[in-house]
Amino acid sequence: MAYGVKFALKAAESDFVVPPFETLWWADDMSSFTKGKREEWQWTAMLRIPDDLSLSEFTEARETVVTKQEKKKEGVFPRLLRAVRVAQYAEGDCLQYLHVGPFAEEAPILAKLHDNVMPSLGLAFVGNHHEVYLSDPRRVAQEKLKTILRQPVKPAKS
Numbered sequence: 001m002a003y004g005v006k007f008a009l010k011a012a013e014s015d016f017v018v019p020p021f022e023t024l025w026w027a028d029d030m031s032s033f034t035k036g037k038r039e040e041w042q043w044t045a046m047l048r049i050p051d052d053l054s055l056s057e058f059t060e061a062r063e064t065v066v067t068k069q070e071k072k073k074e075g076v077f078p079r080l081l082r083a084v085r086v087a088q089y090a091e092g093d094c095l096q097y098l099h100v101g102p103f104a105e106e107a108p109i110l111a112k113l114h115d116n117v118m119p120s121l122g123l124a125f126v127g128n129h130h131e132v133y134l135s136d137p138r139r140v141a142q143e144k145l146k147t148i149l150r151q152p153v154k155p156a157k158s
Protein backbone atom coordinates (compact mmCIF):
# COMPACT_ATOMS: atom_id res chain seq x y z
CA MET A 1 0.00 0.00 0.00
CA ALA A 2 2.79 2.41 0.92
CA TYR A 3 4.57 1.77 -2.35
CA GLY A 4 1.28 2.24 -4.22
CA VAL A 5 1.08 5.74 -2.71
CA LYS A 6 4.77 6.35 -3.42
CA PHE A 7 4.42 5.38 -7.09
CA ALA A 8 1.23 7.46 -7.49
CA LEU A 9 3.02 10.53 -6.12
CA LYS A 10 6.10 9.85 -8.20
CA ALA A 11 3.92 9.79 -11.33
CA ALA A 12 2.63 13.22 -10.27
CA GLU A 13 6.26 14.42 -9.99
CA SER A 14 6.26 14.25 -6.22
CA ASP A 15 7.88 11.62 -4.03
CA PHE A 16 8.47 10.54 -0.45
CA VAL A 17 10.57 8.02 1.42
CA VAL A 18 8.47 5.13 2.70
CA PRO A 19 8.82 5.31 6.50
CA PRO A 20 9.10 2.38 8.92
CA PHE A 21 6.02 0.24 9.48
CA GLU A 22 4.25 0.82 12.82
CA THR A 23 1.63 -1.05 14.80
CA LEU A 24 -0.62 -0.18 17.72
CA TRP A 25 -1.23 -3.13 20.02
CA TRP A 26 -3.77 -3.54 22.82
CA ALA A 27 -5.56 -6.17 24.86
CA ASP A 28 -8.36 -6.19 27.37
CA ASP A 29 -5.71 -7.16 29.93
CA MET A 30 -2.45 -5.30 29.28
CA SER A 31 -0.53 -7.95 31.25
CA SER A 32 -1.06 -10.25 28.26
CA PHE A 33 1.89 -8.40 26.67
CA THR A 34 4.25 -9.13 29.52
CA LYS A 35 3.00 -12.73 29.76
CA GLY A 36 3.39 -13.35 26.02
CA LYS A 37 -0.32 -14.23 25.52
CA ARG A 38 -0.30 -13.24 21.84
CA GLU A 39 -3.73 -14.75 21.17
CA GLU A 40 -5.23 -11.93 23.30
CA TRP A 41 -3.52 -9.14 21.38
CA GLN A 42 -5.37 -6.89 18.95
CA TRP A 43 -3.69 -4.54 16.52
CA THR A 44 -3.89 -1.73 14.01
CA ALA A 45 -1.12 -1.36 11.43
CA MET A 46 -0.03 2.17 10.57
CA LEU A 47 2.13 3.86 7.99
CA ARG A 48 2.80 7.56 7.80
CA ILE A 49 1.86 9.16 4.50
CA PRO A 50 2.77 12.63 3.21
CA ASP A 51 0.72 15.47 4.68
CA ASP A 52 0.03 16.85 1.22
CA LEU A 53 -1.47 13.60 -0.13
CA SER A 54 -5.12 14.27 -0.98
CA LEU A 55 -7.86 11.81 -0.09
CA SER A 56 -8.60 11.28 -3.78
CA GLU A 57 -4.91 10.49 -4.49
CA PHE A 58 -4.92 8.01 -1.59
CA THR A 59 -8.17 6.38 -2.78
CA GLU A 60 -6.85 6.08 -6.33
CA ALA A 61 -3.57 4.52 -5.12
CA ARG A 62 -5.47 2.08 -2.89
CA GLU A 63 -7.71 0.98 -5.78
CA THR A 64 -4.68 0.46 -8.02
CA VAL A 65 -3.09 -1.80 -5.39
CA VAL A 66 -6.38 -3.67 -4.82
CA THR A 67 -6.77 -4.27 -8.56
CA LYS A 68 -3.22 -5.64 -8.82
CA GLN A 69 -3.80 -7.95 -5.85
CA GLU A 70 -7.12 -9.19 -7.27
CA LYS A 71 -5.32 -10.17 -10.47
CA LYS A 72 -2.92 -12.23 -8.35
CA LYS A 73 -5.90 -13.93 -6.69
CA GLU A 74 -4.49 -13.32 -3.20
CA GLY A 75 -7.59 -14.46 -1.25
CA VAL A 76 -8.71 -11.97 1.42
CA PHE A 77 -5.85 -9.56 0.82
CA PRO A 78 -7.80 -7.20 -1.52
CA ARG A 79 -10.68 -7.10 0.99
CA LEU A 80 -8.27 -6.09 3.75
CA LEU A 81 -6.69 -3.44 1.53
CA ARG A 82 -10.12 -1.88 0.90
CA ALA A 83 -10.38 -1.37 4.67
CA VAL A 84 -7.21 0.77 4.71
CA ARG A 85 -8.08 4.33 5.62
CA VAL A 86 -6.47 7.69 6.27
CA ALA A 87 -6.57 8.88 9.88
CA GLN A 88 -4.69 11.34 12.03
CA TYR A 89 -2.97 10.07 15.13
CA ALA A 90 -1.67 12.18 18.01
CA GLU A 91 0.07 10.20 20.71
CA GLY A 92 1.21 12.67 23.37
CA ASP A 93 3.77 11.86 26.07
CA CYS A 94 5.42 8.44 25.81
CA LEU A 95 8.10 6.26 27.27
CA GLN A 96 10.06 4.32 24.70
CA TYR A 97 12.85 1.79 24.44
CA LEU A 98 14.94 0.59 21.50
CA HIS A 99 14.76 -3.20 21.55
CA VAL A 100 17.41 -5.10 19.59
CA GLY A 101 16.53 -8.74 19.07
CA PRO A 102 13.60 -11.02 18.26
CA PHE A 103 10.03 -9.81 18.76
CA ALA A 104 9.45 -12.77 21.08
CA GLU A 105 11.99 -11.30 23.54
CA GLU A 106 10.11 -8.04 24.11
CA ALA A 107 8.00 -9.28 27.06
CA PRO A 108 10.64 -8.80 29.81
CA ILE A 109 11.30 -5.25 28.62
CA LEU A 110 7.59 -4.45 28.61
CA ALA A 111 7.21 -6.01 32.07
CA LYS A 112 9.95 -3.73 33.41
CA LEU A 113 8.39 -0.71 31.70
CA HIS A 114 4.85 -1.49 32.91
CA ASP A 115 5.65 -2.82 36.40
CA ASN A 116 8.69 -0.79 37.46
CA VAL A 117 9.47 2.27 35.33
CA MET A 118 5.94 3.65 34.91
CA PRO A 119 4.97 3.32 38.60
CA SER A 120 8.33 4.73 39.78
CA LEU A 121 7.72 7.80 37.60
CA GLY A 122 4.10 8.14 38.74
CA LEU A 123 2.77 7.33 35.27
CA ALA A 124 -0.18 5.30 33.98
CA PHE A 125 -1.29 3.92 30.62
CA VAL A 126 -3.07 6.27 28.22
CA GLY A 127 -3.36 4.67 24.83
CA ASN A 128 -2.22 1.60 23.01
CA HIS A 129 1.25 0.06 23.04
CA HIS A 130 3.02 1.28 19.90
CA GLU A 131 5.83 -0.42 18.00
CA VAL A 132 7.96 1.09 15.24
CA TYR A 133 9.82 -1.51 13.19
CA LEU A 134 13.17 -0.11 12.11
CA SER A 135 14.31 -3.39 10.53
CA ASP A 136 12.76 -5.63 7.91
CA PRO A 137 12.50 -9.17 9.38
CA ARG A 138 12.76 -10.58 5.86
CA ARG A 139 16.23 -9.06 5.48
CA VAL A 140 17.71 -8.82 8.98
CA ALA A 141 18.68 -11.63 11.34
CA GLN A 142 16.28 -11.90 14.29
CA GLU A 143 18.99 -11.08 16.83
CA LYS A 144 19.66 -7.79 14.99
CA LEU A 145 16.04 -6.62 14.55
CA LYS A 146 15.50 -3.09 15.87
CA THR A 147 12.10 -2.13 17.24
CA ILE A 148 11.06 0.99 19.14
CA LEU A 149 8.71 -0.04 21.96
CA ARG A 150 6.59 2.98 22.85
CA GLN A 151 3.96 3.39 25.55
CA PRO A 152 1.81 6.53 25.78
CA VAL A 153 1.55 7.66 29.41
CA LYS A 154 -0.19 10.16 31.66
CA PRO A 155 0.28 11.12 35.29
CA ALA A 156 -1.18 8.45 37.57
CA LYS A 157 -3.98 9.49 39.88
CA SER A 158 -2.80 9.95 43.46
